[in-house]
Amino acid sequence: MPALVLLGAQWGDEGKGKATDLLGGSVDYVVRYQGGNNAGHTVVVGDQKYALHLLPSGILSPSCTPVIGNGVVVDPSVLLSELSGLNERGVDTSKLLISGNAHIITPYHVSMDKVAERFLGKRKIGTTGRGIGPTYADKINRVGIRVQDLYDESILTQKVEAALDVKNQMLTKLYNRRAIAADQVVEELLGYAEQLKPYVADTVLVLNQALEDDKVVLFEGGQGTLLDIDHGTYPFVTSSNPTAGGACTGAGVGPTKISRVIGILKAYTTRVGAGPFPTELFDEDGEALRRIGGERGVTTGRDRRCGWFDAVIARYATRVNGLTDFFLTKLDVLTGWEQIPVCVAYEIDGKRVEELPYSQSDFHHAKPIYETLPGWSEDITKAKSFSDLPKNAQNYVKALEEMSGAPISAIGVGPGRDETIEINSFL
Ligand code: GDP
Numbered sequence: 001m002p003a004l005v006l007l008g009a010q011w012g013d014e015g016k017g018k019a020t021d022l023l024g025g026s027v028d029y030v031v032r033y034q035g036g037n038n039a040g041h042t043v044v045v046g047d048q049k050y051a052l053h054l055l056p057s058g059i060l061s062p063s064c065t066p067v068i069g070n071g072v073v074v075d076p077s078v079l080l081s082e083l084s085g086l087n088e089r090g091v092d093t094s095k096l097l098i099s100g101n102a103h104i105i106t107p108y109h110v111s112m113d114k115v116a117e118r119f120l121g122k123r124k125i126g127t128t129g130r131g132i133g134p135t136y137a138d139k140i141n142r143v144g145i146r147v148q149d150l151y152d153e154s155i156l157t158q159k160v161e162a163a164l165d166v167k168n169q170m171l172t173k174l175y176n177r178r179a180i181a182a183d184q185v186v187e188e189l190l191g192y193a194e195q196l197k198p199y200v201a202d203t204v205l206v207l208n209q210a211l212e213d214d215k216v217v218l219f220e221g222g223q224g225t226l227l228d229i230d231h232g233t234y235p236f237v238t239s240s241n242p243t244a245g246g247a248c249t250g251a252g253v254g255p256t257k258i259s260r261v262i263g264i265l266k267a268y269t270t271r272v273g274a275g276p277f278p279t280e281l282f283d284e285d286g287e288a289l290r291r292i293g294g295e296r297g298v299t300t301g302r303d304r305r306c307g308w309f310d311a312v313i314a315r316y317a318t319r320v321n322g323l324t325d326f327f328l329t330k331l332d333v334l335t336g337w338e339q340i341p342v343c344v345a346y347e348i349d350g351k352r353v354e355e356l357p358y359s360q361s362d363f364h365h366a367k368p369i370y371e372t373l374p375g376w377s378e379d380i381t382k383a384k385s386f387s388d389l390p391k392n393a394q395n396y397v398k399a400l401e402e403m404s405g406a407p408i409s410a411i412g413v414g415p416g417r418d419e420t421i422e423i424n425s426f427l
Pocket residue numbers: 008012013014015016017018039040041042043044293294298328329330331332333411412413414415416
């Protein structure tokens with residue numbers, strides 16, 4: 001059985017955690033392939049709510065092996081506290097595997113993230129402040145620290161000293177902060193080594209052998225397509241590749257193994273942090289989406305910016321990820337609107353533009369062109385099949401599907417595992 005990728009089709013927070021958890025019971029491995037604890041995936045199981053940041057959402061399914069791939073950046077203190085938090089709630093986390101090649105977020109990466117944002121002032125990205133960008137920068141600069149380095153004290157010391165040589169110059173001379181002592185960082189990191197050891201594995205080998213043995217492997221993206229470092233709204237993006245190709249590099253699995261790429265798509269749009277967002281609403285509709293949808297960040301507690309559905313973005317996500325399916329989430333949140341506007345194209349400098357402009361300057365002043373679809377007022381949270389939905393809700397879904405370029409194979413009508421309408425099976 002081949003591999004599936006599940007990723008965000010917008011700016012993150014589309015409901016990836018819920019979708020992954022839903023499939024978790026039927027797959028053998030769930031793999032995070034990029035990002036770190038900037039992610040916040042909420043999973044609701046019965047009356048229990050879990051907020052996962054670094055751990056794959058498959059950790060809640062006992063039959064499934066959760067994997068943190070080489071493309072992820074790992075903050076060991078966050079990882080250990082997330083694990084102990086789950087253990088206290090009775091979740092068995094012993095099957096977790098962590099790639100020895102994953103890079104480590106150290107305290108100096110977190111400091112650099114925060115001071116860099118402060119230094120940018122009005123031009124800030126609005127990062128989560130978790131050290132993500134600086135850790136990936138060090139990885140690319142070849143001065144990063146990897147999980148495997150925790151098991152060689154001499155190498156670890158050399159690497160931390162080398163990294164801090166330059167960073168301390170920046171911290172003290174440019175950012176006017178105190179220098180960070182290398183020996184303290186080394187001591188802290190070594191303190192995590194033994195606790196992490198049972199989980200560290202050659203995850204590339206494990207996953208490829210699993211695929212050869214016909215096991216089902218699900219790759220769970222963090223963030224979303226428009227936050228991708230290459231394909232997103234740069235520079236207002238995260239520092240990794242949440243798009244489908246990231247699953248190959250971030251887990252060491254070839255593209256020929258991937259047979260399905262599922263885009264998680266919210267029935268409207270949200271964004272956290274700075275950057276362009278053509279359909280953003282500043283009126284009572286935006287406020288209502290935020291309130292009804294509970295649109296507040298799981299990681300930083302920031303209110304999410306809210307707006308109508310944007311089909312230009314959905315088409316773009318289909319293209320850059322090669323999406324085979326969509327999982328449309330939060331349709332229930334739209335219940336009660338008489339009319340629902342959907343952005344079908346942009347107006348840029350007086351011209352109608354059907355596809356996402358490659359120029360950021362154009363995207364920054366793109367104005368949405370809306371088509372208005374009739375809404376519905378019936379409660380849809382108990383709907384179990386497509387035909388249970390009111391006609392107007394069915395038509396809304398069909399219209400989105402037509403505009404977005406891939407079949408909508410599942411619909412979320414509530415946060416719970418079973419509040420889902422399955423149209424085409426994913427497995
Ligand atoms: P992720 O980062 O993509 O995993 O998404 P988040 O967990 O950050 O945000 C999605 C939020 O919507 C969470 O609070 C979910 O519990 C919730 N959610 C997911 N699917 C649905 C749905 O179909 N309906 C409703 N009402 N809530 C949903």
